[in-house]
Amino acid sequence: MLEFRRVVKHYAIGNEVVHAVDGVSLDVGAGELVALYGPSGSGKSTLLGIAAAILAPDSGEVCVNGRDITRLSSRAAADYRMRELGFIAQSIELLEGASVVTNAALKLYGMGMRVGPANRRVAMMLEAVGLGHRLKHRPHELSMGERQRVMIVRALSTEPRIVLADEPTGALDSERTVEVLELLRSVTSERGIATLLVTHDPQAVAYADRQYTLRDGALAEGAQPAVPARTAP
Ligand code: ADP
Numbered sequence: 001m002l003e004f005r006r007v008v009k010h011y012a013i014g015n016e017v018v019h020a021v022d023g024v025s026l027d028v029g030a031g032e033l034v035a036l037y038g039p040s041g042s043g044k045s046t047l048l049g050i051a052a053a054i055l056a057p058d059s060g061e062v063c064v065n066g067r068d069i070t071r072l073s074s075r076a077a078a079d080y081r082m083r084e085l086g087f088i089a090q091s092i093e094l095l096e097g098a099s100v101v102t103n104a105a106l107k108l109y110g111m112g113m114r115v116g117p118a119n120r121r122v123a124m125m126l127e128a129v130g131l132g133h134r135l136k137h138r139p140h141e142l143s144m145g146e147r148q149r150v151m152i153v154r155a156l157s158t159e160p161r162i163v164l165a166d167e168p169t170g171a172l173d174s175e176r177t178v179e180v181l182e183l184l185r186s187v188t189s190e191r192g193i194a195t196l197l198v199t200h201d202p203q204a205v206a207y208a209d210r211q212y213t214l215r216d217g218a219l220a221e222g223a224q225p226a227v228p229a230r231t232a233p
Contacts (some may be wrong), residue, residue, distance in 0.1 A: 001194035002051065003029040003160050007060035008215075009046050021057065022217035028194040030161075033185055035197045035204050038214035041201040044198045050166050051196065052087055053077035064162055065123065069089040081110060086160035086193075088168040092147045094139040100126065101135045104153040111158060118157075125153045129183055130176075152180060156187060163188070163195040169204070181207040 020075045036038055038044045049055035051062050053069045054077075061068045081087065094103045101119050104126055108118035123135055129149045139147055148171050152186045155163065165184065169177040183206045188195040193215040198202060205211060213220045 001030045001065060001104060002196065003061075004021060004047075004051070005061040005063065005065040007047070007062060008058045009043075009050060009051060009055065010058055010159055019043075019217040021050065023060075024214075024217070024219050026212065026219060028162075028196050030192040030194055031189050032209045033188045033195045033197060033207060035199055035208035035211045036214055037199065037211065039137075040212040044214055044216040045166065045215075046165055048087075048196070048198060051162075052085060053080050069096035083105070083158065084161050086158065086163040088152050088155045088165040089165065090167045092144070092151055092171070094147055094150060094176055096139055099136050099138065100142070100150055103139065104150050104157060107154050109155050122153055122157050126150070129153060130179060131175065145176040148172060149176070149180065152183070159191060161193060163193050165195065165197045165199075167199055168197070169201050174203070177201060177203055181210065 002023050006024040007021055011018040011020055014233055021130055022043070024047060026034070036044060036047075044053060050057050050070065053072055057070055060070070062070050064084060069077070072080060095106075104122035105115070105118040108121065109115065126132060126135060126149075130154065131146060131149055131153075134142060136144060139150070142150070148168065152168060163184070164209070168184070169180050172180060181204055182229045184197065187193060197208065211222060213222060
């Protein structure tokens with residue numbers, strides 16, 4: 001479903017070449033959740049940017065359902081992001097003057113869905129992530145964790161085939177982290193989504209089908225989280 005084939009992206013800074021992504025090959029199948037660990041500067045954002053058709057690689061391909069998305073026109077790339085991709089970013093971008101429901105439904109409005117059906121769809125999803133009592137609230141009335149859940153509902157609202165999640169639990173306490181990981185796990189399996197989860201959170205291991213570590217742009221199998229998992233005394 002989501003296939004990286006020998007993806008390379010280097011940056012030249014003066015005389016130095018930074019190997020941001022250095023020959024990454026990785027498959028994420030339908031219904032699979034793959035976790036990607038990596039220290040800061042290891043190339044995670046660059047890799048996600050390439051998979052989101054925001055950045056063009058120097059070489060290699062990223063195939064989504066057999067179609068290479070690294071060579072799309074800017075219009076086709078925007079359409080791919082709108083219709084096929086759910087991107088859950090670290091940054092929380094909510095409209096302060098709009099309700100939680102409206103904020104969650106923005107992507108559906110952008111796709112041309114009418115307000116009533118769009119709001120009903122996201123209201124059900126907001127309830128499923130514990131925000132049923134917050135539907136009419138404004139973003140400033142929510143905790144950081146609640147705001148991130150609104151962003152996640154927005155990303156999942158269009159029923160994407162591919163989900164790219166960049167530290168989605170970074171702002172959440174441990175209980176909410178588990179809820180979000182469970183949500184990602186269940187929608188991934190139930191809807192046959194290919195989910196690539198970039199995370200530092202050792203809790204994510206339990207929810208992923210496979211784990212990889214990115215170091216200096218190269219992929220290694222297995223999880224080597226920056227924060228070691230707690231060991232029994
Ligand atoms: P991560 O998301 O894991 O922190 P990045 O993908 O942001 O890693 O960065 C990987 C490497 O590429 C870093 O050394 C970073 O400084 C470099 N890099 C990222 N974007 C650019 C850019 N636009 N120009 C130059 N170097 C960049």
